[in-house]
Amino acid sequence: MARVFNFSAGPAMLPQAVIERARDEMLEWNGSGMSVMEMSHRGKEFMSIAAKAEADLRELLAVPESYKVLFLQGGASSQFAMVPMNLMGPEGKADYVVNGSWGKKAIAEAKRFGSINVTTLDAFTRAPAQDELKLSADAAYVHYTPNETIEGVEFPYVPETGSVPLVADMSSNILSRPIDVSKYGIIYFGAQKNVGPAGLTIAIVREELIEEPLSGTPTMFSYKTHAAADSMYNTPPTYAWYVAGLVFEWLKNDIGGLDKMAEINQRKAGKLYAAIDASDFYANPVDQDCRSLMNVPFTLANAELDATFLEEAKKAGLTTLKGHRSVGGMRASIYNAMPEAGVDALVAFMADFEQRHA
Numbered sequence: 551m552a553r554v555f556n557f558s559a560g561p562a563m564l565p566q567a568v569i570e571r572a573r574d575e576m577l578e579w580n581g582s583g584m585s586v587m588e589m590s591h592r593g594k595e596f597m598s599i600a601a602k603a604e605a606d607l608r609e610l611l612a613v614p615e616s617y618k619v620l621f622l623q624g625g626a627s628s629q630f631a632m633v634p635m636n637l638m639g640p641e642g643k644a645d646y647v648v649n650g651s652w653g654k655k656a657i658a659e660a661k662r663f664g665s666i667n668v669t670t671l672d673a674f675t676r677a678p679a680q681d682e683l684k685l686s687a688d689a690a691y692v693h694y695t696p697n698e699t700i701e702g703v704e705f706p707y708v709p710e711t712g713s714v715p716l717v718a719d720m721s722s723n724i725l726s727r728p729i730d731v732s733k734y735g736i737i738y739f740g741a742q743k744n745v746g747p748a749g750l751t752i753a754i755v756r757e758e759l760i761e762e763p764l765s766g767t768p769t770m771f772s773y774k775t776h777a778a779a780d781s782m783y784n785t786p787p788t789y790a791w792y793v794a795g796l797v798f799e800w801l802k803n804d805i806g807g808l809d810k811m812a813e814i815n816q817r818k819a820g821k822l823y824a825a826i827d828a829s830d831f832y833a834n835p836v837d838q839d840c841r842s843l844m845n846v847p848f849t850l851a852n853a854e855l856d857a858t859f860l861e862e863a864k865k866a867g868l869t870t871l872k873g874h875r876s877v878g879g880m881r882a883s884i885y886n887a888m889p890e891a892g893v894d895a896l897v898a899f900m901a902d903f904e905q906r907h908a
Contacts, residue, residue, distance in 0.1 A: 555892035558870035559699045559845060559883040560722070561742040567804060568796045568887075586792045591785050596792075600781070603795030610801055610808055613731050613754060620753040620773065621781040621791055626652075626721045626740040628771075629753065630659035633717055633736060635767045636774075637691045637759060638664045645669070645689040647709060649677045649840075650698025651876060652719060660693070663764060674701040676837040683709060691715045691735060697723035697842050699743075700874040702834070702881065704842040708733050715759060723844050725801060726886060727812035735759050743844070744885050746794035749787040801886070811886055818884050818893045819843040825897045831904040849879035855907055856880070866899050868892075 556563040579586050582595045589596040604619050613619060624632075633656075638644060642664025646657045649671070660666050669684045685692060692711040697704040699722045708730070709716060715735025724739040731737065731754060741750035755773055763772045775783050805811050823841060826832045826848050834841065834848050850856060856872075859880065863871050873879040884893055 552867070554867045554869045555888070555895055556869050557882045557884070557888070557892075557896070559743070559874070559881060560740070561748045562744070562883060562885050563887045564746070564793070565797065565800050565804070565887045568793065568800050571796055572793055587789045589788065591782060591788050596788055599792050599795060600786075603791060603798055606795065606798035606802060607752070610725065610798060611729065611731055611754070616757050617731060618755050618757055618760065618773075618777045619781075620755060620776045621786050622751045622753060622776060623749065623787055625748075625751055626719055626738060627655070627659075629719065629738040629751065630656045631662070632753075632771050632773070633691070633693065633738070634660045634663040634764075635771050636761070636763045637715065637717070637736070638764060639690050641688065641690065643667070643686065643689055645683075645685050645692040645711075645714070647678060647683060647692065647694040649703045649705070650674045650695060650701040651874075652698055652700070652721075653693075653695045656693060656695070656719065664690075674698065674703055675835050676840040677703055677705045680707065680710060685711060685714070687712075687714075689714050691717050693717040693719070695719045697844055699842075699845045699883065700847075700877060700881075702836050702842040702845045702847040703840050704844070706839050715756070722883075722885075723842075725808060725811065726815050726844060728808045741790060741794055743883070744887075746797050747790045750790035750794055752794075805886075814890065815843045815884075815886070818888065818890055819846065821890075821893050821897055822846050822882060822884065825900055829900075829904060831908045832900065844885055845881060845883050847873055847877065847879055847881045849873075851908075853878070858907070859903060862903060863896075863899060866895070868896055868899055871896075 576585055645667045647669045648654055657666055667686050669678050671678055692714050696718055717736045718734055720737050721739040722743045725744050735756050738753040742748040760773045760777050769775050826834050831851050832848050860872055871880050873881040
């Protein structure tokens with residue numbers, strides 16, 4: 551067996567130590583006589599797994615006691631609707647700050663429930679500055695995407711929104727560095743990039759925002775429903791929850807916490823951007839102070855070589871480097887689980903490819 555360096559934007563690679571532990575516990579977990587996949591979500595075995603995972607996530611992010619951590623389904627795309635359903639209120643007004651494709655998708659869903667005031671730019675090559683934000687004093691919330699996976703644009707700051715709750719889709723940069731949870735009303739994220747396998751979605755919600763949702767909201771789309779049931783209103787994605795817990799343990803015990811993870815991520819991204827910037831053969835379109843640490847898009851000087859680059863990279867064990875179809879080029883997603891050796895291998899391949907094809 552030869553594992554590749556998988557640069558997919560998601561589902562993304564998992565830490566090898568996590569996969570190995572999941573393998574070892576696949577048939578029987580902790581003397582229970584069964585796999586985690588076979589456990590009742592209300593049984594004492596899985597309840598202990600769930601409680602440990604939540605406690606570790608709270609510790610990693612220093613989540614205040616005044617926040618609920620909800621383990622849900624439906625991906626971040628369901629949160630695009632769930633947020634306005636639960637926060638919009640009868641006034642039906644919210645602010646959205648857009649710096650890429652996922653922010654646009656969030657707006658399209660929110661418009662079903664009220665009036666949306668938008669801050670955006672002509673080109674998604676940077677994040678709007680604080681003084682460019684068009685914020686409404688009477689908005690129910692302000693929504694933004696701190697890191698856009700497709701365009702590779704990351705906010706270099708946390709927007710100031712005054713008394714209006716700030717909502718963040720952190721699907722692609724959660725756990726990549728420490729954050730101050732208290733600055734947010736809601737943080738939500740799909741698991742399949744930095745947390746675990748696809749199927750699990752987590753929402754960290756300030757308790758004071760958990761109220762009755764808009765009239766007509768389905769039961770499963772109410773934060774109040776899931777908060778009251780400790781995320782056990784229905785059968786949750788139990789195995790994905792378990793693997794996420796293994797990832798949280800890996801971050802705590804193997805990595806040493808989010809400060810250490812941030813150092814590693816800064817180093818990985820620095821190497822890749824340095825290789826791109828030092829070359830006339832490769833280019834990155836994003837302003838330097840807004841470049842993503844997680845998703846690095848780049849183009850070749852001659853687009854006719856794209857297919858050759860991807861083919862040769864795959865043979866070298868570097869996979870899933872094709873850029874999103876909406877922007878083209880290449881994209882290297884270097885989430886937490888991507889080892890530094892993977893970035894080193896990509897940089898070496900890029901230099902060799904340039905030497906042979908420039």
